[in-house]
Amino acid sequence: MxxxxxxxxxxxxxxxxxxxxxxxxxxxxxxxxxxxxxxxxxxxxxxxxxxxxxxxxxxxxxxxxxFVFYIILFFICVNLYSSIITVSYKIAIIVIIFIRLINLLLTKIKYKKFVFVHTIANKVSGVLLYFLPVVILFKQNDIIIWIIFIVVFIAAIEELSITIKYSEVKLNRISIFCK
Missing domain, CATH: 1.10.287 (Helix Hairpins)
Structure with missing residues (x-):
């Protein structure tokens, strides 16, 4: 069991x-x-x-x-907190989602299946995204929010780079810098 x-x-x-x-x-x-x-x-x-x-x-x-959680959370936050979530936040989130979707499409074409790679950066960005609604609600400083977006963006780019670079699928790849 x-x-x-x-x-x-x-x-x-x-x-x-x-x-x-x-x-x-x-x-x-x-x-x-x-x-x-x-x-x-x-x-x-x-x-x-x-x-x-x-x-x-x-x-x-x-x-x-x-992925399901973050997509639903995005739509909930946009609907509930549209006055708090600025246009620049929405654009940043949409860019990150777009990169993730391009990666999914590329993995489907390249590996014949959808792949999400579990890198350290993806794990860190997952934790940061989990706390993002709290940070946005208690918006003390835009810098913290932008740091979270940058980390998530870097994780998305790293995952896309891994998909482009490697011919074999390894779901639990630590980083693009490690085999």
Whole structure:
């Protein structure tokens, strides 16, 4: 049973991400579900590594769950906080999503399947993106928000570069600088 838990957590993250839309007007429910999403994101990888049940399917499910979460979060933030999220923020987010989509298209063409590479930069950017709504809500300093966008942009470019550079798929590649 242990070998299925990380995949179940990733699938749960997709379901919870979709449910966030239903809880937009329920702050307590929204925050609780948001915390569950963050917890499942941390736990799925931890459990997979701890019990040595990492798999290509698990890596793909984790990446899909992340992608679904961030797309839904983007639309929720734009709808709820349109007065807070400036045009320049929206442009930065759209550019990053565009790079990610180009990478997905390229991986489909090159490897005959959609691939999300788990680099250190992608993991760091995932953590930063998770906290981005809180940073935007309590906007104390635009520099922090732009640092987050720059890190996420660099992670997206690195993943695209990995796709262009390498002929074989390695989902858990640490960085473009490491084989």
């Amino acid at each position: 242990n070998k299925y838990i990380p995949n179940i957590l990733s699938i749960l993250r997709v379901i919870c991400s979709v449910l966030l839309i239903l809880l937009i007007d329920n702050r307590i429910g929204f925050v609780c579900l948001y915390l569950v999403i963050g917890l499942t994101d941390v736990l799925d990888g931890f459990i997979a590594r701890r019990f040595m049940v990492e798999s290509n399917l698990g890596a793909k499910l984790d990446s899909v769950a992340d």
